[in-house]
Amino acid sequence: MSLTGTFTEATSVETVNARHAACTNPRLAEVMSALVRHLHDFAKEVHLTQAEWGLAIDFLTRTGQICSGQRQEFILLSDVLGLSMLVDAIGNRRPAGATENTVFGPFHVDDAPRRQMGETICLDGKGESCLFEGRVLDLEGKPVAGATVDVWSDNAEGFYDVQQPGIQPKGNNRGVFVTGEDGRYAFIGIKPVSYPIPDDGPVGQMLAQLGRHPYRPAHMHYLVTAPGYQRLVTHTFVGGDAYLASDAVFGVKASLIAPYERLEGQATQWRSPFDFVLAPA
Ligand code: BEZ
Ligand code: FE
Numbered sequence: 001m002s003l004t005g006t007f008t009e010a011t012s013v014e015t016v017n018a019r020h021a022a023c024t025n026p027r028l029a030e031v032m033s034a035l036v037r038h039l040h041d042f043a044k045e046v047h048l049t050q051a052e053w054g055l056a057i058d059f060l061t062r063t064g065q066i067c068s069g070q071r072q073e074f075i076l077l078s079d080v081l082g083l084s085m086l087v088d089a090i091g092n093r094r095p096a097g098a099t100e101n102t103v104f105g106p107f108h109v110d111d112a113p114r115r116q117m118g119e120t121i122c123l124d125g126k127g128e129s130c131l132f133e134g135r136v137l138d139l140e141g142k143p144v145a146g147a148t149v150d151v152w153s154d155n156a157e158g159f160y161d162v163q164q165p166g167i168q169p170k171g172n173n174r175g176v177f178v179t180g181e182d183g184r185y186a187f188i189g190i191k192p193v194s195y196p197i198p199d200d201g202p203v204g205q206m207l208a209q210l211g212r213h214p215y216r217p218a219h220m221h222y223l224v225t226a227p228g229y230q231r232l233v234t235h236t237f238v239g240g241d242a243y244l245a246s247d248a249v250f251g252v253k254a255s256l257i258a259p260y261e262r263l264e265g266q267a268t269q270w271r272s273p274f275d276f277v278l279a280p281a
Contacts, residue, residue, distance in 0.1 A: 013040045062202045070162070072106055076203045079103060079249040080212075094230070097139055098279035103251040104233050106198075107160040108223065112150060115175040120188040123169040127156030127190030130260070130270035132236075135183040136224060137277050143183025144278055147226035150176045151187065153219070158195030191260060191270050192218040194243050207248065214248050217241035220258075222276065229278035236274050 007015045016036045023029040042048075063073045078084045084103050092101040115121065122129065136147040152174035154160050161172040177185050199207060199214035207214050219235035235251065236258035237244060244252050258274045 009044070013037045016040075059202055059206070066201045071198065071201075073201050073203055075106060076197060076201075077206075079105075079197070080203055080207060082250045085250045088233075092230070094279045095139060097277055098230075099224075099232055099234055099276045100253045100255050101232065102234050102253060102256060103249050104223075105221065105249075107162055108150070108152060108221065109162060109174065112152065112174040112176050113171045115177060115187065117177055117180070117184070118186045118188070119175065121151065121153075121171075121173050121175040122155075122188065122190050123172040124155055127193070128270060129268045130189055130191045130272055131186065131263070131268045132189055132220060132272050132274070133184070133186035134273050134275040136179050136185065136226065137183060137275055138229070139277060139279065143179070143181065144226050144229065145179055145181045145183060147179040147183065147185075147224055147229075147278070148176060149179065149185045149276075150174075150223040150225075151189070152221045153189055153192040154195050156190055156193060158193050163198075188268060189220065191272075192220055192238060194218045194241055197248050212248065213243075213246065215243045216247055216249060217243035217252060219251075220272075224276050224278065226278060228281055230281055232276060232278055234276070236272065 005011075005015055005018055013036060017033040020029045020033055023032075043053075063077055066073045075084065078087075088101050088103065094100065120129075132151070136144040136149065138144055152160065155168060155173055159168065161168040161170060161174065173189060175187060177187060179185055194215050194217050196214040197216060198204065204214055218238040218241050222232070222234050222236070224232040224234070235256060237252055237256055238260055239257045244257070258272050261271045261273075263269060263271050
């Protein structure tokens with residue numbers, strides 16, 4: 001009996017992808033066929049050994065096993081491979097002038113406290129105080145009223161409140177603000193500090209083996225939403241941070257580096273002004 005379409009090293013891609021002929025979801029067939037092609041080409045290019053593939057399977061198994069309601073190691077893996085930022089860039093090509101997106105990260109919470117404009121988000125009293133203020137604008141420079149500005153940062157020791165339940169007050173260094181007619185937002189936080197991404201799992205081991213550090217440059221997170229506009233997921237970065245050029249998750253964009261001005265003789269030590277420009281939906 002002669003068999004056509006059997007598997008050989010030379011025909012591996014065509015043989016596997018021919019099985020997708022009956023798939024009724026064209027997008028799934030397209031994505032999976034391209035994935036098979038790239039995976040097979042990758043294995044052929046590096047002459048992948050069975051021992052190496054075994055190590056990779058073990059790594060992926062441990063990556064899944066450490067995941068929980070509080071921890072998502074696969075997203076972290078995507079982040080450190082630059083894939084999160086690439087998918088973000090593909091999905092958020094914005095007109096010139098609109099504020100750029102960056103990586104969301106794992107430390108946002110859906111039920112952060114709603115606060116009055118100008119209020120402080122820092123509840124643990126640690127760190128150098130900083131006034132964050134600016135406007136939410138449209139592409140024509142007009143203020144966007146009713147925009148929700150959801151902010152979060154680490155504390156002065158480099159941890160988010162959700163990483164230290166029982167140590168930090170719940171809601172520390174986070175808050176939700178809603179703009180008025182002038183589109184302005186303002187709150188008192190701290191000048192954020194650089195910190196390592198969670199590196200006590202398989203992703204941290206991988207970074208160490210690759211000679212990579214796990215640090216992110218200091219940043220304030222923002223999720224800015226308003227009806228009729230694209231959702232903006234971004235940060236502002238502290239200029240001069242030692243990790244700006246080597247962010248472990250590739251989140252830095254030059255347009256997102258914010259000024260930090262020293263305030264002399266005032267209760268608040270720093271001021272960081274930044275306007276957010278939303279693209280229409
Ligand atoms: C963050 O900035 O909070 C973050 C982003 C990606 C991975 C880990 C942390
Ligand atoms: Fe962060």
